[in-house]
Amino acid sequence: MLTKEVNDLLTQTTPGTPMGSMFRKYWIPALLASELPANDSAPVRVKLLGERLVAFRDSEGRYGLIDEFCAHRGVSLWFGRNEEGGLRCPYHGWKYDHTGQCIDVPSEAAESGFCQKIKLTGYPLVKIGDILWTHMGDKAERPPLPVWEFCTVPEEQTFTSKRWQECNWLQAMEGGIDSSHVSFLHSGSLKTDPLFRGAAGNKYNQQDRKPVFEVVDAPGGLFIGARRNAEDGQYYWRITPWVMPSFTMVPPRGDHPMHGHFWIPIDDENCWAWSFDYHPTRALSAEERQSMIDGYGVHNQYVPGTFRPLQNKDNDYLMDREAQRRGETYSGVWGIAMQDASLQESMGPIVDRTKENLVSTDNGIIMARNRLRRAVQALVKSGATPPGIDPAHQKVRSVAAVLPADAPFVEACREDLTVRPGVKQTSV
């Protein structure tokens, strides 16, 4: 459990909140590059950390992420005309460039310079990989651009999706570092999902449903090791890196692509679950890519034309009690992603952690919360740079390996847990 004060501290990210200030220190995913496919394409509403913004790509291809509402009367610029180097409000024709600077107020003489006095908030948008990244904090303290491996490998080796999750970012993220639910909730999927099945390591998961956890502090966050019995007194280890504030990677299975997540607050009661799949050294096969598009693995299907999952709380996640009974799915909900999301959403928009009853296998979550709390408090107190901003912290991989019984897993896998260009992942 957490006290109400700490629960509020970690879950609230709107402007002016401590955790909101911390998220504003990082480059975070804002939208898929495919959402702004061409110069002068339709603007897109973006809500991040409680701020209402509109993203657009101007006539010269410059990306802009600016305040959604016109400074004149507060109309949404989503209705705007994206043309001739800026976004024009359709109400009285005020026009803004990609930085949010007002560049035309038709009712005033152009020479008066009135428009120069009007400036909307504007954040940068930078395309790296499939994603447009933004930094919503102080321009003077803008950190280096992100170097996560999944978005810096060649494009044929990577695939990214995002889905709307209807709960606070923290309870979604906690699912990403909670290895102890895999043997239960996702047990059906290990058999049937084309992006998981067939890996040699799967048998350890299914033979030993009581993994033992070790949680090890790392400069950028944590390494969470789950060990199961393997042959000859050795252990099968699945190692999940968590990098602050909200990057997680799932341990690999065989030569399947590696995958992971970013959990980004939309507002305090909604978040984006970003999901990626990539292979460090080879292109994704056509079948793999199609499976990802079809919603297998960590991805999902959508309500057409939206980023809302096809299975959502309004249709009970298309729960199938018969499939649950037959054991094809453990909870009756199809797909890894929605198995997690359905349960996390059912916990409420912001779970009340004063009421939970944690056990010692929850120590990964306990440690992560404590790291977040410490980093936020250090930021508030002394402006300390939070972990995860240093590019070295971002160069991590997950690992699946069989190790001798007494080997400390982080030391034994030091190199495997680090991005090594041209070297494939360590996996079983």
Add this chain to the structure above:
Amino acid sequence: MLTKEVNDLLTQTTPGTPMGSMFRKYWIPALLASELPANDSAPVRVKLLGERLVAFRDSEGRYGLIDEFCAHRGVSLWFGRNEEGGLRCPYHGWKYDHTGQCIDVPSEAAESGFCQKIKLTGYPLVKIGDILWTHMGDKAERPPLPVWEFCTVPEEQTFTSKRWQECNWLQAMEGGIDSSHVSFLHSGSLKTDPLFRGAAGNKYNQQDRKPVFEVVDAPGGLFIGARRNAEDGQYYWRITPWVMPSFTMVPPRGDHPMHGHFWIPIDDENCWAWSFDYHPTRALSAEERQSMIDGYGVHNQYVPGTFRPLQNKDNDYLMDREAQRRGETYSGVWGIAMQDASLQESMGPIVDRTKENLVSTDNGIIMARNRLRRAVQALVKSGATPPGIDPAHQKVRSVAAVLPADAPFVEACREDLTVRPGVKQTSV
């Protein structure tokens, strides 16, 4: 901008608020007469100025507008049986007449006179034109019945619709007196709408997109003149009357019917946009009436069976970016009414006017707000009768005219701005 205090003063109309008291001085539109088509027809829920009411037409054809909830246990009388001269609650049979007087409590002996002790709030409902009007204020101070021209001409000359708008009444009303957006937001519609196209005056709108405004105080409200350059050094004037609290008329185009609006608070975050079209001296043609029914001009299409616009915030107003690009519509939203409503709703349920940045072309809105503020404060302070109640204030028309360069437009059009029975509108 407005201070928070004045913004609250002007936008809040629930019982006991100053602006709520002012609205309760006027006869206001409550519902379309067609909503109560016959004696003993189904009762209709009506919410006005934050009050929950139910309207019905009793067995003798008397209209009633009474408190929605039964005095016994609070059941909604919308479920009631409208029969035998009253509305009977289906729960325990309490029955009310069209004034709200309880006339039967079955559990009590009729002789006890118990029911005479029970009286729900009841307001008058009077049919004038297509509308049932109500007065929700003190009966002793009931003003003369409304005499607006659009509802006193013969019925074949007039058409009225209403639509639900999901924002505060004031920001909807401000759109009605904001002439400076016409050259932008509605520019596509002037070409294509059958209720606008073809007027000689349209060319002035399109040739001169920077109108100059003059705002002139009038006893009942304002006259807002927008002048554009015409031939031979003359000006093309479009004159919008605003009568307090919320009646506006659009300047006419050619011999097209004249139109205008009432903006009536449902509660603080919703309002009814009433829209009328009439011709002072001729019947509407079948084509014109059909165009109005089809949602052209200031009218709109509906979600079937409701007064909610077919284009609404849940479907992004069926925005068409291709039509926006082709220039058929300026914002991509179809129809004058929904072009306005979409932007006004995007400003939020009650726009925060402390944050806006007005310019001098917004002086019509600035003046109207100041008139409302003064009238409310005078009412609170000394009980002064607000403008717009005097029938003389209601006998106004909008005008479109070409005038000499130095003519004061109100003086030059004194007669044209006044209702003259049997004389058609002044229009170009």
Add this chain to the structure above:
Amino acid sequence: MHDDDTPFRTPVPTFDRPTLLSSCAQATTAEEARFRVQYPNAAPRSSRIVALDDGAARMMDDIIAEPRPAAHFLKVAPRQPDISPNEVVLLRLDGDEALLSTELAGADVVVLIATSAQGRRAAEIIGRVARAASVTTAGLIVTADAADDVVRMMRPVTGVLVVSPDADHLAAMLSALRA
């Protein structure tokens, strides 16, 4: 050309449009409205309010109790020495003289107040010089009469004109414009 030369095309609204996460449904709730515009999105404006005649000067005195740091309140001086056809001598609140050319430099908007046609010559110069300098002008005529001559004086020199018998519109306008 006539407007109705354009062929009329009826857009066909349909129901098969999805509700996007980013839809207006999310865009207009009371809860999220709290988070709009958390910062000053406009630089302070600098305005000059000029009383063109004696009645206007009295009106102005009535409203300057409220401090408006970005506004200069000015009156046309009774004596106008013949400096230049483009110059007007103005008086600051403290009685010091100021030149129109100095005051216009750095101004965003000039509000001219008139109660009569007394200030015709000054109005003509201020309007002409402000237009040349691309400074927005607004006019407020406060008079209970028909005021034809005042309208004739003010219309050519202002970008927007307000006519009212009530002096309190001046304060409302300045406040609304953040002047």
Add this chain to the structure above:
Amino acid sequence: MHDDDTPFRTPVPTFDRPTLLSSCAQATTAEEARFRVQYPNAAPRSSRIVALDDGAARMMDDIIAEPRPAAHFLKVAPRQPDISPNEVVLLRLDGDEALLSTELAGADVVVLIATSAQGRRAAEIIGRVARAASVTTAGLIVTADAADDVVRMMRPVTGVLVVSPDADHLAAMLSALRA
């Protein structure tokens, strides 16, 4: 048997599912969340926190300012008389001696804290006896070094292991576990 021997079957999501009143849609609103768990749904837990070495004992002293009535804070005594191969002598906060067997009776969880391999023998006994008594064990290693030997000591005797250079995880863990 291989996992992929199982025939692959694609479930077909459909749209023809009604939203029930009892659907999750109703179950996950902010309003209803207030009404969850209105009563104590868990009995108090009883925990034993055991410092295995001197560094761990100093750390423990730092956090016990906060009262934790359901927790017993214990240190492995420096002198271990040879009572039994299944017994460890512990010291309570007040300096009194307590036996492991006594302390384990009624305990829900034992948290072992180590900063070095100094407490190897005590750790081995506590882990073995706790497992036999079905008492959950958790280990916290607080050390800035690689700590191979401490991991080797703690891994066989704990059900979950946390390794961190920061002492403040102890307080966070105890609080999170309601210890």
